[in-house]
Amino acid sequence: MDIGPGSTLGAYKIVEQLGRGGMSTVYKAYHTPLDRYVAIKVVSPSISQDPGFRERFAQEARTVAHLRHPNILTMYDYGEEGGQAYLITELIEGGTLAERVGAPWPPSQAVELVRSVAFALDYAHDQGVLHRDVKPSNILLRPVGSPVLADFGIAKLTGATSGLTGTGSILGTPTYQAPEQANGDPITGATDQYALGVVAYEMLTGRAPFNERTPVATLMAHLVKPLPSPRALNPALSEQIEAVLGKALAKQPEQRYRRVSAFAAALAE
Numbered sequence: 001m002d003i004g005p006g007s008t009l010g011a012y013k014i015v016e017q018l019g020r021g022g023m024s025t026v027y028k029a030y031h032t033p034l035d036r037y038v039a040i041k042v043v044s045p046s047i048s049q050d051p052g053f054r055e056r057f058a059q060e061a062r063t064v065a066h067l068r069h070p071n072i073l074t075m076y077d078y079g080e081e082g083g084q085a086y087l088i089t090e091l092i093e094g095g096t097l098a099e100r101v102g103a104p105w106p107p108s109q110a111v112e113l114v115r116s117v118a119f120a121l122d123y124a125h126d127q128g129v130l131h132r133d134v135k136p137s138n139i140l141l142r143p144v145g146s147p148v149l150a151d152f153g154i155a156k157l158t159g160a161t162s163g164l165t166g167t168g169s170i171l172g173t174p175t176y177q178a179p180e181q182a183n184g185d186p187i188t189g190a191t192d193q194y195a196l197g198v199v200a201y202e203m204l205t206g207r208a209p210f211n212e213r214t215p216v217a218t219l220m221a222h223l224v225k226p227l228p229s230p231r232a233l234n235p236a237l238s239e240q241i242e243a244v245l246g247k248a249l250a251k252q253p254e255q256r257y258r259r260v261s262a263f264a265a266a267l268a269e
Contacts, residue, residue, distance in 0.1 A: 003027065003042060009086060010079050012040060021137075023047060028091060038076060039092075041151075043085040057085050063129055064152045071120035073140065073150040089150070094143040097199070098136035103206045104234045107241065110203040111268045113139070116146045117196055118264035124152070125189040125260070132187060134195035135176045136202070174218040175208050179251050182219035190253035193260045197248030200267065204241065205233035209249065223251070241267065 003025075007014050012029040018039065019026045027040045047053065061078035064087075068074075077088040097113070117139060121131060131138075131152055140148040174182075178194035181187065202208045209228050210221035227249050231237050248263045250256050257263040 041087045069123045071116045092140040094141040097139040105203045115264040118260040120149045121260040174215040179223045190256045
């Protein structure tokens with residue numbers, strides 16, 4: 001099925017392509033009955049043809065649809081047409097955090113963004129949902145207002161043991177993956193905290209702590225390499241900030257903060 005400007009998907013008319021990743025393509029679309037623009041995330045056919053995908057996709061869509069938080073992207077609907085599975089979400093047109101990293105942020109601004117995302121993650125964790133792929137490109141920025149965490153589409157129910165968990169241990173982006181993800185160990189809320197810690201480190205220093213030449217090398221760096229000193233990259237940072245980042249990015253999950261919001265609070269202090 002060809003999707004492009006002017007084509008339709010269900011009740012939605014495609015306006016333009018907004019972005020493409022390994023798992024999906026995102027489009028801006030118009031919904032005539034409600035007179036509003038939305039975002040449509042169309043899952044890659046190579047994934048949607050995988051055995052058991054439909055059941056897994058429906059379960060994850062229903063799980064995400066129940067998340068209601070000002071810092072979590074709202075999902076309106078999901079469906080399938082012509083072999084194309086898709087999610088309908090609210091449209092955020094302020095870009096992503098990925099477009100604004102690369103140089104150190106003022107600490108007060110970085111802390112405010114981290115705090116908003118931390119609250120969203122704690123809320124999701126309390127609902128039994130893990131994100132598993134927190135990264136700058138999944139943090140959307142409203143033109144006015146707080147950030148919005150997107151792409152819970154690969155989230156799984158916390159502690160799920162059925163076949164619906166799929167290959168959860170390898171989901172995510174190596175630059176932001178926690179050691180336990182790289183090692184295939186159980187995933188918890190501390191895993192999302194680690195990823196947000198990497199995002200905070202990148203915002204405060206201008207670069208991620210581990211970004212090796214290959215994905216495998218990056219995963220191994222998370223497992224075995226000591227955390228590069230944030231103050232070596234940005235001498236303006238305090239020793240306290242370095243200590244907080246070190247705790248959130250501890251190799252062992254039990255050594256991190258009890259909740260993601262506790263990490264954000266310590267960073268603010």
